[in-house]
Amino acid sequence: EAQLVESGGGLVQPGGSLTLACAASGFTFSTHWMHWVRQDPERGLMWVSRIEHDGTTRYADSVKGRFTISRDNARNTLYLQMHSLRADDTALYYCVRDGDGPITLDLWGPGTMVTVSS
Amino acid sequence: DIVLTQSPVSLPVTPGEPASISCRSSQSLLHSSGYNYLEWYLQKPGQSPQLLMYLASTRASGVPDRFSGSGSGTDLTLKISRVEPEDVGVYYCMQVLQLPYTFGQGTKLEIK
Numbered sequence: 001e002a003q004l005v006e007s008g009g010g011l012v013q014p015g016g017s018l019t020l021a022c023a024a025s026g027f028t029f030s031t032h033w034m035h036w037v038r039q040d041p042e043r044g045l046m047w048v049s050r051i052e053h054d055g056t057t058r059y060a061d062s063v064k065g066r067f068t069i070s071r072d073n074a075r076n077t078l079y080l081q082m083h084s085l086r087a088d089d090t091a092l093y094y095c096v097r098d099g100d101g102p103i104t105l106d107l108w109g110p111g112t113m114v115t116v117s118s
Numbered sequence: 119d120i121v122l123t124q125s126p127v128s129l130p131v132t133p134g135e136p137a138s139i140s141c142r143s144s145q146s147l148l149h150s151s152g153y154n155y156l157e158w159y160l161q162k163p164g165q166s167p168q169l170l171m172y173l174a175s176t177r178a179s180g181v182p183d184r185f186s187g188s189g190s191g192t193d194l195t196l197k198i199s200r201v202e203p204e205d206v207g208v209y210y211c212m213q214v215l216q217l218p219y220t221f222g223q224g225t226k227l228e229i230k
Contacts (some may be wrong), residue, residue: 044221044223045210045224047217047220058217060218061218094166094167099172101177102173103151103174104168104169104172105157105159105169105212106211108166108167111166
């Protein structure tokens with residue numbers, strides 16, 4: 001069964017850094033684009049970043065220059081390095097698989113919570 | 119960025135009755151391919167969102183045929199022909215026409 005499991009969330013002070021990881025299993029990870037999407041009660045769902053199978057990356061403007069998405073196809077793992085964290089980065093972060101063809105977010109992990117607070 | 123506005127925000131429905139959710143876009147979602155680049159997701163209580171529809175009107179694998187998507191351009195709709203108790207949750211539309219992908223604010227469907 002295909003699944004995604006995120007890890008690495010936690011409490012961090014403003015200005016701090018955190019790296020999230022997402023372990024993929026049950027499908028051929030290297031052939032899929034992957035995304036990070038976050039959710040918080042105030043702003044709802046927000047697309048954060050995407051990485052294509054060749055490593056091409058895209059970011060939401062609010063995280064550009066602070067977050068870096070990467071992947072290790074040999075380890076079937078997706079990463080999100082987050083720097084200069086702000087209070088408004090507080091959210092549940094989901095790792096999401098991009099589906100085949102026209103389908104976009106077809107497999108979601110359970111999420112990992114990031115709290116930015118002093 | 120493309121702004122998606124969903125209505126209603128809250129939708130109480132009696133089981134067996136139909137339901138309809140509107141998603142209005144600030145820009146047309148109609149691609150040159152002829153498809154509308156809109157997806158619908160359902161987030162059941164305590165769960166991650168799950169894909170319901172893509173290309174506005176194509177059901178994802180395993181989605182019951184009581185769900186249907188319609189509309190074009192800036193005015194898209196998700197319909198449930200007969201609501202079941204397991205349909206409760208928050209429904210989101212999301213545009214995938216251009217980056218950044220953006221979501222509607224959600225419609226909470228509850229059973230009366």
